[in-house]
Amino acid sequence: MADEKLGHGSNPPQEQPHEPLPKTYNQLLGTNNPTKKSWPELVGVTAEEAEKKIKEEMPEAEIQVVPHDSFVTADFKPHRVRLYVDLSNKVIRIPGIG
Template sequence: MAEEQQGQGTNPPQEQPNEPLPRTYNQLLGTNNPTKTSWPELVGVTAEEAERKIKEDISGVEIQVVPPDSFVTADFRFKRVRLYVDESNKVIRTPIIG
């Protein structure tokens, strides 16, 4: 009778993943170094100074300078930082990754 019930109505054992799901931005990128995701200290500096500082913190990042009243896309990119600037080219919003 045990032979008849074997395989009927039972699910095979589920394989457990070897690694847990990523819980942080750094784990998602596969790095162990703590990486900044925002730069509130750059509000008020010029776009050139902000770009230099961000590139020191993250290599290979794409910097986009966004002039006043400009439109941007709503997509998210892990290697992009937008610098929203005013008429005098000073950063007016906290730069963040995305």
């Protein structure tokens, strides 16, 4: 009780930030991070078309065309996009960063 009279029992008022907190991780990092992480609209197009579209949106992307039944490493690379294709070279899975 004596502590409350001396001001020890309460927290000082907090200064409110002028800008709202970011809602997403990308918003926090800014434009250094790609905003798009996958391309669902590319399922069904050829690997060449998909690569062209991804490079338009993410020029630094390292594109890997992978047959659908191939084994791949599980490591994560922020600039790699794998295109899983069928026998007719059409994308069969949603391409994504990793």
